[in-house]
Amino acid sequence: MANDTVTVLFFDGDESLVMKKAVLNGLARGTSGRVMLPDAFRQGKVIVAVLGGDVEVLSLAGDRL
Secondary structure, three states: OOOEEEEEEEEEOOOOOOEEEEEEEEEOEOOOOOEOOOHHHHOOEEEEEEEEOOOOOOOOOOOOO
């Protein structure tokens, strides 16, 4: 199944104080049933959460710094 859309909340690197959001489409699931994030996307990021679908985030940590 390669139709999954997820919203990923993350920080760029270990020292960033601003949380960011990305929506990824067409992701495959591994044998455990978890969505597989591409290695190229994961590189240099601290992943906080992976949410099902295209989620509207109203406020992120660090938005007001």
